[in-house]
Amino acid sequence: MELWFSEYQTKNVKLSFRVTDVIYTKQSEYQYISVFDTEDFGRVLALDDTVMLTTKDEFIYHEMISHIPLLTHGNAAKVLVIGGGDGGTVREILKHPVKEINLVEIDHEVIETSKKYFPAVSCGLSDPRVKIFCEDGIEFVKKHSGYDVIIIDSTDPIGPAVGLFSGQFYKNVFEALNDDGIMVAQTETPILFGDLIKRIYTDMSATFPYTNLYSAVIPTYPGAFWTFTMGSKSINPISREISDIPFLETKYYSRELHKSYFVLPPFVKDIISK
Ligand code: SAM
Secondary structure (H helix, E strand, O other), X not given: OOOEEEEEOOOOOEEEEEEXXXXXXXXXXXXXXXXXXXXXXXXXXXXXXXXXXEOOOHHHHHHHHHHHHHHHHOOOOEEEEEEOOOOHXXXXXXXXXXXXXXXXXXXXXXXXXXXXXXXXXXXXXXXXOEEEEOOOHHHHHXXXXXXXXXXXXXXXXXXXXXXXXXXXXXXXXXXXXXXXXXXXXXXXXXXXOHHHHHHHHHHHHOOOOEEEEXXXXXXXXXXXXXXXXXXXXXXXXXXXXXXXXXXXXOOOOOHHHHHHHHOOOHHHHHHHHO
16 A cells, blocks of 8 residues: 655645655644655655655755854854744754754644654754743744844744744844844745745845845755745845855855855846846
8 A cells, every 4th residue: 555645835736755654643733743754755744734844855954044144144142043843953053153042933742743753853952052932933023132143944924924924023033133133034935936035035125234045955845946035134145255164064055155055046036126
């Protein structure tokens, strides 16, 4: 008997994995959590039948959402992660000499699931520099400040994540950042969701003096060609001196390529400039 998991990436496009074992399922207060093993992509975490990570390619997303803003800043001591309950982003941030990481994940069940079934992803969550808050990140940024870097490691803009993709939220993030602070958000694929990317870019640039997109190839996310949008209060990301970037143990991020991640193909430039 064949067992397959399929994610509807759009109404008309599905990505399917042959499942070798269903490890865990649970309906939490916020979403349907599933963990299963696959033939080619290792273990998968899905929320509401949408792939959050696979053990085969999670390093790409987690390295790129963390190292680009942290290395652009160059001296981050206090970092906020909104979402990111699997812990992969925290694991990567801990490769930098930061003093404190606040992780604000709305669904504690995601954290527990990752701790139990994804030890190599969640391994940083028990580090003494990490403080975990199980609450809504939209409200959290209104009440806390003093961050050097804020990373929005959220689900797609549906359910509780909708407000994490709004102009008002970016304004609140701006206020929560120090004067040289930087934010970054995962912002989906231009192959399928150009309108969303355009709206995010417009909203972020209405608040941040520097707004830049960068990209990575993530095979298990819709469109595979993924973007991150960065807002910076005073540091121009493009002017980062490569020779000052410290060596990090990474598998996708490369300091030789640092500047090139910000170089956009013409069709993406068109999306944000039209
Ligand atoms: N890498 C992922 C992706 O793009 O597929 C994101 C993974 S991470 C597990 C996303 C997390 O964001 C989820 O665990 C979800 O519970 C959390 N989340 C969604 N909305 C949130 C909110 N308003 N505040 C805090 N966390 C939120």
